[in-house]
Amino acid sequence: MSAGKADPADAAGDHLGTVYLVGAGPGDPELITVKAHRLLQCCDALVYDSLVPTALLELTPVGCERHFVGKRRGHHSVPQPSTNAVLVDLARRHRTIVRLKGGDPFLFGRGGEEAAHLASHGVPVQVVPGVTAGIAAPAYAGIPITHRKAGSSVTFVTGHEEIDKGRPGVDWRGLARSSDGLVIYMGLHNLRRICDELIAGELAPDTPAAVIQQGTVSGQRQLVSTLGELADAAEAEGYGSPSIVVIGQVVLERVAACAPPPADVEMPIPF
Numbered sequence: 001m002s003a004g005k006a007d008p009a010d011a012a013g014d015h016l017g018t019v020y021l022v023g024a025g026p027g028d029p030e031l032i033t034v035k036a037h038r039l040l041q042c043c044d045a046l047v048y049d050s051l052v053p054t055a056l057l058e059l060t061p062v063g064c065e066r067h068f069v070g071k072r073r074g075h076h077s078v079p080q081p082s083t084n085a086v087l088v089d090l091a092r093r094h095r096t097i098v099r100l101k102g103g104d105p106f107l108f109g110r111g112g113e114e115a116a117h118l119a120s121h122g123v124p125v126q127v128v129p130g131v132t133a134g135i136a137a138p139a140y141a142g143i144p145i146t147h148r149k150a151g152s153s154v155t156f157v158t159g160h161e162e163i164d165k166g167r168p169g170v171d172w173r174g175l176a177r178s179s180d181g182l183v184i185y186m187g188l189h190n191l192r193r194i195c196d197e198l199i200a201g202e203l204a205p206d207t208p209a210a211v212i213q214q215g216t217v218s219g220q221r222q223l224v225s226t227l228g229e230l231a232d233a234a235e236a237e238g239y240g241s242p243s244i245v246v247i248g249q250v251v252l253e254r255v256a257a258c259a260p261p262p263a264d265v266e267m268p269i270p271f
Contacts, residue, residue: 023130
């Protein structure tokens, strides 16, 4: 049976458990929402990613069935169809299932795909938004991603473009002319090309820019530079994933004194 058609056995839906697509936040466990905390304390099954701190896993009840389905560059990744199948199977056997995803489920987290798959199989599903790293990581470096002195728009964009997406890649040159600020997820691997494309799109090489690695958690560090020098500086200082890149005049509005201390946490796959 194709993934897009509902299983007739699931049509009623009333005997199936509910899957909650829960945002775990950017890493600091204290940034999780009250609703997410409550669901973790009462769930029968947990499906979680590699950017979820182990402190949150410990909130689940004794006997909770756990499944790790993390994806990280350089590590074995669980294919998305396998994760979809696990969620449907758990819904047939449990009442409350938490699908815990780093950041926010609907922002570069495939939460929309999982929600559609579950709904197509008659599985009740609800989304629980979370604090996204594109806001929290800059904040933990003292950088506001919007500021009335630094423009009126900000764009969230992924720098990790897969060739099998079946749609055009990011128009970096167009973004250079259309947004006052950019917050780039998963952009470090392609950072040099991104910077070159933005400059080719007439964004000035001296535009302020920053990289925040491991935002909100132990090991966090930040690099403030310019668009033209960012790739060289990040490479020279050995920056790695996970990192958030911020480009725009907002970087100059940084107030380091307001940055919270990163949390001391452990992750399922160490950084």
